[in-house]
Amino acid sequence: MPSQSKDLYLPRPAEIREVIEENSQIKTFALSFIDREYQDRFSYAPGQFLMVSVPHCGEAPISVSSTPVSGGAIHLSVRRAGRLTAAMHGMRKGDVVGLRGPYGRPFPMAELAGRDLLFVAGGIGLAPLRSVINTCLAAGHGRRITILYGSRTPSDIAFKADLTSWGETANVSCLLTVDRAEPGWQGEVGLVTALLAQCRLEPDDAKALLCGPPMMIRAVLAELAERGFADEDIITTMERHMKCGVGICRHCHMDDKLVCRDGPVFTLQELKQLKVMELLG
């Protein structure tokens, strides 16, 4: 149980340093805490999230999409969904939001070292995986990295700068697909699972990390099982509506697990012990 100190729910003001328009629905905000000393001490791990608030517009969990670098800007990639995220989309450089966290169990970074890595993402799902991928690359991950990314249309492809840079990295292969082509698109059209067929994978020596809509996760899980991936080598994130973010209100429960405290990162082995698997199929 987390400590219930009086400032547990107190957000700290953070200033927007830069706004990057990823597509018409997603913006990445580079933020730093106004308290410089706090900013310099602040740390997080890939897969963790922050509770983000805007006065009168509410609070929501958002994954950190940047690489943890001491004192570096904190990136939050936000898809416009409702009141809070729409308010954020109206904000500019110099505006201030509230942040508390980081919360949640991160990706098992130590276990990823020395393994081939397969990342499968759909839409905004690339946000937390971007943090993992860039952290692995910054640490000199020498094994093969395969990134499969699905978007609705070519205009919906987010994180284009990262995708380009990953595509140019020696041990990385990056494959994109869209649900619907647009004029000029010469790439793949179809589900992200179709890209799996093009990949050389050695399941005994690889870990797969997935993040995206439940329909995509369901299809990819089935495909990975067929390819021989063990349940403990498949890692995904779960999304649930949250209130406290710190394991008190139980709003985000899945059986006896809480997404905010026990997740949002889970292995397939862990999810199979929960009723939530019925939702994933």
Ligand SMILES: Cc1cc2nc3c(=O)[nH]c(=O)nc-3n(C[C@H](O)[C@H](O)[C@H](O)COP(=O)(O)OP(=O)(O)OC[C@H]3O[C@@H](n4cnc5c(N)ncnc54)[C@H](O)[C@@H]3O)c2cc1C
């Ligand atoms: C761990 C975690 C990490 C996340 N990371 C990101 C991220 O990196 N980027 C990102 O863009 N999003 C992320 N999300 C999702 C984000 O928190 C939600 O989209 C959030 O609801 C947006 O807040 P809002 O006020 O803008 O929209 P809301 O007002 O919350 O509405 C969003 C949608 O949810 C529906 N809704 C609202 N309340 C409920 C409820 N109680 N039950 C069911 N449906 C409801 C609304 O009808 C609407 O369709 C993450 C969620 C979790 C749990």
